[in-house]
Amino acid sequence: MSKMKFVVFLMFIILHGCEQRPQECRDVIDVPREQGYATFRSYPLEKQLDVYLCGMHVEPPQIGLADEIAKQGDSTIPVVLQKLKTSEREIDQEALIYLFQVMSDRGLLRGRKDVIMEIGQVIDNMKISQVKQRSEESLKKIQIANGVKPFTYTQ
Numbered sequence: 001m002s003k004m005k006f007v008v009f010l011m012f013i014i015l016h017g018c019e020q021r022p023q024e025c026r027d028v029i030d031v032p033r034e035q036g037y038a039t040f041r042s043y044p045l046e047k048q049l050d051v052y053l054c055g056m057h058v059e060p061p062q063i064g065l066a067d068e069i070a071k072q073g074d075s076t077i078p079v080v081l082q083k084l085k086t087s088e089r090e091i092d093q094e095a096l097i098y099l100f101q102v103m104s105d106r107g108l109l110r111g112r113k114d115v116i117m118e119i120g121q122v123i124d125n126m127k128i129s130q131v132k133q134r135s136e137e138s139l140k141k142i143q144i145a146n147g148v149k150p151f152t153y154t155q
Contacts, residue, residue: 057091093126097122
């Protein structure tokens, strides 16, 4: 394949990939931030989580959306936890664990050892080493912020 054909092919893949994002995601990410965040806030939590995951897979990742969800308080915890446990993509699980880290930074996981333990169980089942390692780092930050001693295996 010639260099020019490769560039055209690559551009097609990039543009085609952009078109594959759901409309709700484009309505938040492909517009000015204030407008996109206002639209994001109008969505129900389940749709916000879908858009958040979409936004974490673009460059640059839309990490500010995690704070928008965390601002809603601890009532979001069960929905986010359910999404984490049912997500089949480890990269999405990693993004949801990051969301829990943001929630932890806001003090929403104080006294929630149950949630912290369930996050750990999801991480234990991860197969992709880099994703698992980054998720473990996020979990350690959550544990430290909430006074939970990290569990380590002794050999």
